[in-house]
Amino acid sequence: MATIKSRQERDEMFITANLPFGLNVTESIGCPERLRSSNIQDLALHQDVHEFGLAGKIWNSAYILQAFFSPANISEPSSPIPATYYRNSLSPVPTKPYRIIELGAGTGYVGLSVAQHLRSPCEIIITDLAPVVPLMQANQDALFPTPDKQSPLVLCTDLCWGNSDDAVRVLDNKPFDLVIVSDCVYFPELFSILTHTLKEVCGPDTQVVIGYKCRSLEKETGFWQDYFGRYFEYEPVRHLINIPETEEVELGGLVGEEEEAFVFVAKKRPENKIKIADDTFTTLLFCSIGI
Numbered sequence: 001m002a003t004i005k006s007r008q009e010r011d012e013m014f015i016t017a018n019l020p021f022g023l024n025v026t027e028s029i030g031c032p033e034r035l036r037s038s039n040i041q042d043l044a045l046h047q048d049v050h051e052f053g054l055a056g057k058i059w060n061s062a063y064i065l066q067a068f069f070s071p072a073n074i075s076e077p078s079s080p081i082p083a084t085y086y087r088n089s090l091s092p093v094p095t096k097p098y099r100i101i102e103l104g105a106g107t108g109y110v111g112l113s114v115a116q117h118l119r120s121p122c123e124i125i126i127t128d129l130a131p132v133v134p135l136m137q138a139n140q141d142a143l144f145p146t147p148d149k150q151s152p153l154v155l156c157t158d159l160c161w162g163n164s165d166d167a168v169r170v171l172d173n174k175p176f177d178l179v180i181v182s183d184c185v186y187f188p189e190l191f192s193i194l195t196h197t198l199k200e201v202c203g204p205d206t207q208v209v210i211g212y213k214c215r216s217l218e219k220e221t222g223f224w225q226d227y228f229g230r231y232f233e234y235e236p237v238r239h240l241i242n243i244p245e246t247e248e249v250e251l252g253g254l255v256g257e258e259e260e261a262f263v264f265v266a267k268k269r270p271e272n273k274i275k276i277a278d279d280t281f282t283t284l285l286f287c288s289i290g291i
Helices: 007-018 049-056 060-068 109-117 130-143 164-171 188-201 217-231 280-287
Strands: 098-103 122-128 153-158 178-182 207-213 232-236 238-242 249-254 261-268
Touching: 007 049, 007 130, 007 188, 049 130, 060 109, 060 178, 060 207, 060 261, 098 109, 098 188, 109 122, 109 130, 109 153, 109 178, 122 130, 130 153, 164 188, 178 188, 188 217, 207 232, 217 232, 217 280, 232 280
Parallel strands: 098 122, 098 178, 122 153, 178 207
Antiparallel strands: 207 261, 232 261, 238 249
16 A cells, blocks of 8 residues: 655645645535534534635535434444443543544544543544644634543644554554544545555554545445455444334434435454455445435
8 A cells, every 4th residue: 555754745645635626615604404403513613725625624524423423313333432431421430541533634523523522531633634733723722722621632633644653653552442534535546545544543443433425436436345345344324213102213214315425334354354355335335325
């Protein structure tokens, strides 16, 4: 797999990932109406597509992942974050830190929305390329101006996909429990280095949650088939629906399918189960994802 090491390569990656030729995007106008409720509140974070390009916009998957990680969410599989780490938990405060990292965070929307629900000793590291860190940091400072002792530790820092030194630095010899990736599957040039970093920051027990918006199926299928799917087992998240007048629940539609944006929960394959190619995504398309 390709790796990113030099400063020039980092600068070129920022342009490739965020400032493609002919860029024509506008800032998000907010959370989709169907996701708004007393439990899902749109975070008024700063966006700036002029300076940061694609990283300066809040994308569709961010709002869907915000809903997925909400304490009110009912889905299968459910949020991998144990309930005892949520602020509304009545359980004793855990003694073991729960470590979360977000890759390619842009504005930091997902990581910061998750942080609002959690309590210490959670640790949330929100990452992107170095030029984007000031945007993430400004949003963190605005949302958490005076963190208290009950708040999780939140850190905004740079991490360049494909750079092993960056991966080692953020790991800090402590495994991550959860890796979050939101709307990062779009340019084939980035698939190899994103997969490279995912492999490095994930241990055997790390869970990965990916928010994915389908934009170009022809280009994006390769990520799931030839890169991510080779090294990770994953499944889509579905709504759980209460059956009236019973105590039973049943699986409903896929989370996010109204916007053709989906949530996948994954775990790293053992070394002896790495695949040459993986057809999970293609099978899902034929069986249930009507896109």
